[in-house]
Amino acid sequence: MANNNDMNHREVFQLHIGSAGIEIGHRCWELYCLEHSLTADGNIVNGTEANVPPKCFFSEKKNYRPRALFIDSNCSTMDTVKSSKYRNLYSNDQFHLLANNSLESVLDTIRKQIEDYDNFDGFIISHAMNGQCSSFTSELLQKFASDYTKKTIVTNSIFGSSIDVSSMYNLLELAHVVIPMENKAIFNLCKHRLEIANPAYANMNRLIATCWSNITCSMRFKGSLLTDLNEFQTALIPFPTMKIISSFLLPLIPFSCSTQKDFKSPSVYDMCVPLFSQAHTCFVHQSTPYKMLLSATLHFRGENIIPKEIGQKLIIAMKQWWRFSDTTPTGFKCGINYCRPYIFDDDSDIALTDKQVCALVNEIALNQSSNTQDETAEVNEANDFLQGLKSNYQELESEIINANELNLATPFK
Ligand SMILES: Nc1nc2c(ncn2[C@@H]2O[C@H](COP(=O)(O)OP(=O)(O)O)[C@@H](O)[C@H]2O)c(=O)[nH]1
Numbered sequence: 001m002a003n004n005n006d007m008n009h010r011e012v013f014q015l016h017i018g019s020a021g022i023e024i025g026h027r028c029w030e031l032y033c034l035e036h037s038l039t040a041d042g043n044i045v046n047g048t049e050a051n052v053p054p055k056c057f058f059s060e061k062k063n064y065r066p067r068a069l070f071i072d073s074n075c076s077t078m079d080t081v082k083s084s085k086y087r088n089l090y091s092n093d094q095f096h097l098l099a100n101n102s103l104e105s106v107l108d109t110i111r112k113q114i115e116d117y118d119n120f121d122g123f124i125i126s127h128a129m130n131g132q133c134s135s136f137t138s139e140l141l142q143k144f145a146s147d148y149t150k151k152t153i154v155t156n157s158i159f160g161s162s163i164d165v166s167s168m169y170n171l172l173e174l175a176h177v178v179i180p181m182e183n184k185a186i187f188n189l190c191k192h193r194l195e196i197a198n199p200a201y202a203n204m205n206r207l208i209a210t211c212w213s214n215i216t217c218s219m220r221f222k223g224s225l226l227t228d229l230n231e232f233q234t235a236l237i238p239f240p241t242m243k244i245i246s247s248f249l250l251p252l253i254p255f256s257c258s259t260q261k262d263f264k265s266p267s268v269y270d271m272c273v274p275l276f277s278q279a280h281t282c283f284v285h286q287s288t289p290y291k292m293l294l295s296a297t298l299h300f301r302g303e304n305i306i307p308k309e310i311g312q313k314l315i316i317a318m319k320q321w322w323r324f325s326d327t328t329p330t331g332f333k334c335g336i337n338y339c340r341p342y343i344f345d346d347d348s349d350i351a352l353t354d355k356q357v358c359a360l361v362n363e364i365a366l367n368q369s370s371n372t373q374d375e376t377a378e379v380n381e382a383n384d385f386l387q388g389l390k391s392n393y394q395e396l397e398s399e400i401i402n403a404n405e406l407n408l409a410t411p412f413k
């Protein structure tokens, strides 16, 4: 298996805030352990010693330890992690209960954890938008903006049923890349694509973690696209204020189909078709008939993906559905990672296939469909910022509609 322990790693610190953030983070680490041949307590599985877990995500102490901190305003979700099979993966100082003066003590904990990093890259923060910890998350981001000016902040922000840009002012101002996911959209993916009769958070969180495993794959295994957090910005964010990225994952095949041979090894083209045909594939709800994009990255994953297969039929199909702005410097990029997909050991909802594709898309429609006119907002500054953002998007949109030619950057390198 491809492994990047010889690569120049940049350490990433992950913060999992509130119930949703913690549950999702915990699921991600579970999958990362499987993918890097680690036992539930962070030791290398016998016989797999050649696969040293990547330094970007794991520190090596007595065992391999996630570079992560769990934060919540009450103990209950942290307690489920602490009493799970993975309890020994983490140390006690990786759990932080919010109380008085918590902001300073959280910052102190983070500072201590990252002080011996060689090449600190930045933060990935998983959190929900409307929870009790939301104001804490905003305060933390404010602090990061002054204490870690050069570091990249990527968020996985969980919304209930729709993305409301006006509630995202802090995020849009302080984070560099925002990857929102909507529970309603994920519920539908579980129900309609994975055929789960009554999807619960557990099902949804496993799907979110699977998507993140693909998003971070090239940071952890040798790959060519999104190999560090800074590249999220250069590949996907053409203008600093336009940082909302929607995510797609395919194929979504129910676990019950695992035994059927046809499903195991889809062609690259077949696997990607639902991306363009508007079937449920996205982690946010979508309403537009076709897409207008500022930038997009397609991340293929699997041991036997043939680059040529990506180049031909697929690009033609893409041209029919995806339009890019002529003036944006980012455009469209593809990357392959030759690490095979993994599924959860005990309770997978998704069938194991020999390849997967994850798309990250900076999409005008997503932003345009959001309500940016919040009459009740007290902060004028926030309103101005959001109005400015809206008109930026509108300008770009008309530009794209007027453009006759597609501007596809090198589709594969
Ligand atoms: N996807 C997902 N969403 C969750 C989960 N737990 C809670 N939520 C949602 O997240 C939002 C905020 O809740 P929570 O994460 O508990 O925030 P907290 O109060 O800061 O802990 C709510 O809209 C919940 O519906 C979870 O495990 N997974």
Ligand SMILES: [Mg+2]
Pocket (backbone or CB within 6 Å): 018, 019, 020, 072, 131, 132
């Ligand atoms: Mg909670």
